[in-house]
Amino acid sequence: MKKIITIAGTNSQNSINKRLLSYTSGLLENVELIYIDLNDYVLPIYGVDFEEENGIPTAVKRLNELFDKADGFIIALAEHNGTYTAVFKNILDWLSRANMKVWREKPALLMATSPGGRGGATVLQGAVNYFPFLGANVVGNFSLPSFFDNFSEEGISNENLKEELAQKIQGFELQLSKNQKQNN
Numbered sequence: 001m002k003k004i005i006t007i008a009g010t011n012s013q014n015s016i017n018k019r020l021l022s023y024t025s026g027l028l029e030n031v032e033l034i035y036i037d038l039n040d041y042v043l044p045i046y047g048v049d050f051e052e053e054n055g056i057p058t059a060v061k062r063l064n065e066l067f068d069k070a071d072g073f074i075i076a077l078a079e080h081n082g083t084y085t086a087v088f089k090n091i092l093d094w095l096s097r098a099n100m101k102v103w104r105e106k107p108a109l110l111m112a113t114s115p116g117g118r119g120g121a122t123v124l125q126g127a128v129n130y131f132p133f134l135g136a137n138v139v140g141n142f143s144l145p146s147f148f149d150n151f152s153e154e155g156i157s158n159e160n161l162k163e164e165l166a167q168k169i170q171g172f173e174l175q176l177s178k179n180q181k182q183n184n
Helices: 016-025 048-054 058-068 086-098 121-134 159-183
Strands: 002-008 031-036 072-076 107-113 137-144
Touching: 002 016, 002 159, 016 072, 016 107, 031 058, 058 086, 072 159, 107 121, 107 159, 121 137, 137 159
Parallel strands: 002 031, 002 072, 072 107, 107 137
Antiparallel strands: none
């Protein structure tokens, strides 16, 4: 069974990106979901001096080992001032010290949402451009604008956006299957 790591790039307990991630994860079939909660990885702010004096924190090593076991990643990025949250960026910085290919050349589906009409498009575009340098095979990205207008307890309420996400998931699952066939 394929192992998919899901990450909401925030430490907010009430994140709308966590809600989008949970909904999206529920649409996948025949996978083992490994949900990473960034609140479980409280780390010092990355700095070269800190690393030289203390090494890589045990929590980063554990997370790095977990990433080794993944077949793919689904990441929902919260946007703070047009970029990643501080907690997510700090974890990326630490993970890149353990393995520069953070995402292991595995398929990645990137998402973002926000209350505004751009739906986190700025942080999403930044990730689409940057994540391949960290070893991501970005196979799709999805922005959900105006979260509170387009999402309810049942999930995405806008039919066009719901269909767009379904297509992105289908592409992600197809790439997972291709990778599995190549590795067998």
